[in-house]
Amino acid sequence: MHKIAVGILGASGYAGRELCGLVSRHPGMELAFAAANGQRGQRARFGAREITFVAPDDVQLDAAEMVFSALPHGASAEWVGAARTSGAKVIDLSSDFRPGNNAAAAPYGLTEIMRDAIAGAELIANPGCYPTAVLIGLAPLLARGLVRPGATINVNAASGVTGAGFAPKQELMFAEVAEDFRAYAPGNAHRHLAEMNALVRELGGDNDILFTPHLLPVARGILATITVPVTESIAEPGALWRQFYAGEPFIEVTDELPSLRDVVHRNVVRLSVHAAANVRQPTLVVIAAIDNLLKGAAGQAVQNANLLLGLDERVGLPS
Amino acid sequence: MHKIAVGILGASGYAGRELCGLVSRHPGMELAFAAANGQRGQRARFGAREITFVAPDDVQLDAAEMVFSALPHGASAEWVGAARTSGAKVIDLSSDFRPGNNAAAAPYGLTEIMRDAIAGAELIANPGCYPTAVLIGLAPLLARGLVRPGATINVNAASGVTGAGFAPKQELMFAEVAEDFRAYAPGNAHRHLAEMNALVRELGGDNDILFTPHLLPVARGILATITVPVTESIAEPGALWRQFYAGEPFIEVTDELPSLRDVVHRNVVRLSVHAAANVRQPTLVVIAAIDNLLKGAAGQAVQNANLLLGLDERVGLPS
Amino acid sequence: MHKIAVGILGASGYAGRELCGLVSRHPGMELAFAAANGQRGQRARFGAREITFVAPDDVQLDAAEMVFSALPHGASAEWVGAARTSGAKVIDLSSDFRPGNNAAAAPYGLTEIMRDAIAGAELIANPGCYPTAVLIGLAPLLARGLVRPGATINVNAASGVTGAGFAPKQELMFAEVAEDFRAYAPGNAHRHLAEMNALVRELGGDNDILFTPHLLPVARGILATITVPVTESIAEPGALWRQFYAGEPFIEVTDELPSLRDVVHRNVVRLSVHAAANVRQPTLVVIAAIDNLLKGAAGQAVQNANLLLGLDERVGLPS
């Protein structure tokens, strides 16, 4: 089997490292380069394989047929352009080409929802971690037109610290995070808001999201608790999600409540749906859990790459 | 100074133990007995003082002028009745006499809001941990009539594991809780809902709460994230809370976001308020943090006892 | 390929569950039954496969060609006997047939050291978790006769809480273990001592171990810090271990210090060796890390089963 030569830009952050591991173990890919400016020359081990990070300037972009960019927002677009010019297909994990952030957005890599647009693309904007959990949770309602028009969709979400990046910061030190919990970016100040709102509209919703993220004392995982006013009472709400996602290998609709332990180190969205009692307007509560570094970043990126390369979507991904 | 003889029922759970520690160190109280059925005869250390738990049946209730009951819901009412009959004033930490749970509710011990009713009472229903955080957060809006009539108030809250009780349970073992996060009682199934809704109405609101609690991998603390549709835009929302709680020793209105580390081992509610951008209807986000065992249970109980005994409310409480 | 029918006794504890997962994914095995008395009828998920625990009394022992017993110490021997009588080969994870605990010990399944005895056996006593880390660390010195005769070998080790069992216990609740660390069984009172001392002698050492275990606030993993007086200064001590374990797929001798993160969810012993400065007698410090549930229990059990069945030792094991 021909192995696709894959390059990784921004390889030393948490998402980049996860990509290095996935690509190293992927039976249809081989690693052409793993570039990381700050950690150039340093080695990292991924299972049996050891990788040495190279300087971005030393990279031969045209050695790669497929490039993943896990560069920071703002810095990614230029490198993505260069990789496209050199002929590579690109999955960009930054927000630079995502809807809501960019006039010229690329196809949005929310795989289960956007599969047709992804399959034929050469550049994919891989979704943010929070938007992945939230939009997979909302899509069945939006597709059926069941969200109450004009209503605010309330999203509370909590993320493990790997979502806040690899670089050392005072507030992410163990002694600061352990035994703590806090909100951040309150009042709709998080940069993922525009991305989520843009997609809600693209999926047919006339709704605003009110999003409050929180920082959890765990390494990995996101849990999103989504409250959605609906147009009518839905007796057995899980059935709608089960039907919508029937046959999807990476979506798990469950009766029991999803938790981080159920999803870490797996490329899945696991969710449950609950009708709210004791409120005047029919309202659903959707609870969705993902591994922020897999389905929320590197895993979904490889899923998109598989799709775009004509491979089985599941290849090389832990479910 | 005459020391009040204090008895504690249900002394061996987490709230009961916190009470034992607070009463032992309280300059105006002395411990008459600490009863605990399951742990009778066992000792526990609280700072310099060691306490031996006695069997409830061996307790002389009339040896106590003040009784705290931290017995389980359902089991507390009978013991509270006996303590009242023997002449003691009672603070009941169970839900047995709280509004929303009982036809004949006792005065509700949300100290800062209900001070006048508490001062003259002989039996106080001490608030639940979640309701304390939520209602202190909402009271200024309700008092001013600023909550949009009929609107749902969305409450997402997360609690440390001491909120789930002292008895060993599989799902509370370290190996199950560490690195995890999950919701429970979704769809408004938590038993604190009725208590919160009853108080919202008592404080003048025509609103339902939609409440989703979560279990955090921390020992102590609750963070409540409360989304409130309001009748008008409020330019500087924190000012309303600062004015409402001016002079309160146990309420902290802050600009920075409250976190569990700011409140554990302290008898305070710490909160911040934020206007939501990018939503059509004016909406506020209130974030409130407490120590579930202090302001959420034993600390507020002692605060109420101080008030009811004519002492300075702050005596014996860590702020 | 013929799949070996495998039965698991004591399947619902932490080691038993790990065995269920390994056997379910093992390409040469299929699960005949997973018996668990206390959890009979309950289901557990292992990756894609769901297993229902059956009552031991409902098990057809002769349906299994290979039986793993993860029953408690004392309770295992009788079931092991029954499984042997029914014709199955048995790997016993309890201490019932280990040296130091039993007049009639079975071959000891410390795979890398005892491979010849294991290959032809029908019943293997799988080593304890602590002994695995300690003995793999000591074996090269003992084999070369380099441990100072008569000297005490000091072993300090720390284990995650899954080493203390699955059953709920007060002292293993999250709120008790988090942010704590403590020793237990001090003064050589741990039941693994006899097993370690017996093997030290079997490997030629005239030495006693002084063993102090500790409980860590982590779910999985053991780190053993072993101080060994040696007969002579050893300039580059790691070379001895590298040579002794050359070609072993599950032993990693490293220059950097091993840590729990390097070994959890992997069936390896990872170790480093250091000559002690500033002491009068030549002394080495060996530091060895394992996953207590894999190389310390279920992983080594499958490794032994592979060996005993004539399969590649590595099949079905995460390295």
Add this chain to the structure above:
Amino acid sequence: MHKIAVGILGASGYAGRELCGLVSRHPGMELAFAAANGQRGQRARFGAREITFVAPDDVQLDAAEMVFSALPHGASAEWVGAARTSGAKVIDLSSDFRPGNNAAAAPYGLTEIMRDAIAGAELIANPGCYPTAVLIGLAPLLARGLVRPGATINVNAASGVTGAGFAPKQELMFAEVAEDFRAYAPGNAHRHLAEMNALVRELGGDNDILFTPHLLPVARGILATITVPVTESIAEPGALWRQFYAGEPFIEVTDELPSLRDVVHRNVVRLSVHAAANVRQPTLVVIAAIDNLLKGAAGQAVQNANLLLGLDERVGLPS
């Protein structure tokens, strides 16, 4: 009561912050300045009091009668000299004046052991965190001449991450430390070794320490497990420690095993002693726990300051 004017140098690290809190609440002290080069101008809250860190160059050293230096090793000596010149008494928390590190060591502030030398001094070298736990554990044996001459004393110790400093470092991030455990500075490479060995000799021992420190996934606390070959069997070893430390308010000799939860946020050493069974030479195991920031740093510093100022040693210290 005259309040002593106290200055703190290096106030923004973990030990410095702990000092700020202790001095702020100390009834006999008032804070003259809290200097911190890197965080100049930043504020920190200690209970009810808020402190603004000033630049060291803006400090009037002679405004302080007592100076605590929590500056880094190497940087402290010069500032200590300047404070002494300006007339202040000084407690230096760095290693710059400790025995084993410096030709001209100052009196060593291991309070319970060195009380006479401390009381009359003007400069005290406050002990390191590990040496405090280890030497308080060993002192009774050394004083009675019971340590086997020439024998190695094996010390394994584990510390929470605040022992590794306040500055952000990759290896101290939450996502790196949680669920991990590792040794560091193996083979007697830790800088506290010389300090411990110097004191062992000063206390009459002809012994070398073999010291292996470890990093724990907790914020605070040190547990030291000390193995000591002794000259004779000691039937009830705890009695020796109880007698030696009789009346000491900050030393707790217990029958149960000490743990970090017993000592954090308290200025105590808590220890137990155990005779080792099944070894040929009589050997004791001493297990000692401290809060590394209190008895291991700032608490002992205030204890020494109290002594040196003629105050009750216990004033302002949480026991």
